[in-house]
Amino acid sequence: MTGATSMPQLVIVSPALRDANNGNWQTARRWQRHLAGHCHVRIVKAWPDALATGDAAMIALHARRSAQSIAAWASARPGKGLAVVLTGTDLYRDVITDAAARRSLDLAQALVVLQECAPHALPEAVRAKAHVIFQSTTARKALAKSSLHLRAVMVGHLREEKSPQTLFAAARLLAKRRDIFIDHIGDPLDPALGKAARATMAAAPNYRWLGGQPHEAVRRHIQRAHLLIHASRMEGGAHVVMEAVASGTPVLASRIDGNVGMLGADYAGYFPWGDAEALAALLLRCRESLVGEGDRLIARLAEQCRQRAPLFAPECERAALRRLVGDLLSRPAGTS
CATH class of the missing domain: 3.40.50.2000 (Glycogen Phosphorylase B;)
Structure with missing residues (x-):
């Protein structure tokens, strides 16, 4: 042929x-x-x-x-x-x-x-x-990241299935922290959720809603972040999860089948779906682990993601x- x-x-x-x-x-x-x-x-x-x-x-x-x-x-x-x-x-x-x-x-x-x-x-x-x-997805070099602060990013258009409300609530719980920053990328497919994102920015100075971004820009944001947050209610197998894993960026994910099927049953970065307090607690543990405190969670997550990377x-x-x-x-x- x-x-x-x-x-x-x-x-x-x-x-x-x-x-x-x-x-x-x-x-x-x-x-x-x-x-x-x-x-x-x-x-x-x-x-x-x-x-x-x-x-x-x-x-x-x-x-x-x-x-x-x-x-x-x-x-x-x-x-x-x-x-x-x-x-x-x-x-x-x-x-x-x-x-x-x-x-x-x-x-x-x-x-x-x-x-x-x-x-x-x-x-x-x-x-x-x-x-x-x-x-x-193509692999990207894991970047060295500052230990002075923790930067997390959530990627997903603002719609109910992606559970952005969980991120909004977690950001408000962490609003007084000046060492944890949360970026949020996605178009406001639900205008009410876009309004909620703007309200969260006003209430939590460490949260930024960046709107929709080109795919290459999204990948750079993931690559530069310490963590990807994936709070979805339902997923078939999210692109952004594999893109984070292939970039050396660990994931904090809702414990739903679509995420467990990507990251493995024993992955240490899950939180119950919709539980903003549990997500905020994981972010705090990861922040502590950047400076050698606590249970070194972020290093453990990075190693677990490295082991899953060949699947993608x-x-x-x-x-x-x-x-x-x-x-x-x-x-x-x-x-x-």
Whole structure:
């Protein structure tokens, strides 16, 4: 095969494209790069489109948001070449409450989940279809950081699933500290949460809401921080967690399956979801450990993240993805 025209054509359906700058788009674009030279990949928001007749396989991100495209593919190409990727809210909410999302699972020949706890959340009848593919990112050099203060960053658009209220409350609890700084990156998808972020800045001088940022700027913020905070209520497998791990930046995370499946069951940086006091206490322990006091928590977290980092290597994701696509392309119509 010498060119794109001689390669099989695969379509990735993503409910968000470049302008959204979110996890679904980043996954779609990265997978397109991983499959370069293996098949010709295009990314669309909905299928079919004008180029649909050439598609040999489909990867659809999000069981509910891509449900119409998934159903259209299954009707046009029954039993052939369809993988559905469960990216977060569809896995932990929609497959329970939404009939279209559940039907997406039944129609697919393969289900892709993004962390090791996720298969247990699937209905038992479709669990055998599950493939765990950890997402990947490029490694960055861990930077030396000041011991004079602790800087934490939380990354995620302001919406209910990301639980920014937990961060707001923790920042207020630490408002009198002049040695703990919290940066918060994300667009105000919920205007009320944007208003709450501004109110938190007024009440807690050590908290800064920076709004949305380009991806490269986000990675630099993570790289420079002592800690990433990830307070989400539900996640399929967050990009920012792996980006922190690959940058040598430890994570403080809510104890939910989406985070445990990324960081491991024995990780020492969890707090109960929604518990601002527990998050504030972890931040204080990490601040103490920077100057050699307390239980050296931040060094322990850094070592645990270093041990998990190989899971998020690009070559691992690339190999797993190519195996999946090879199976989709070789599967004859009418099989399941």
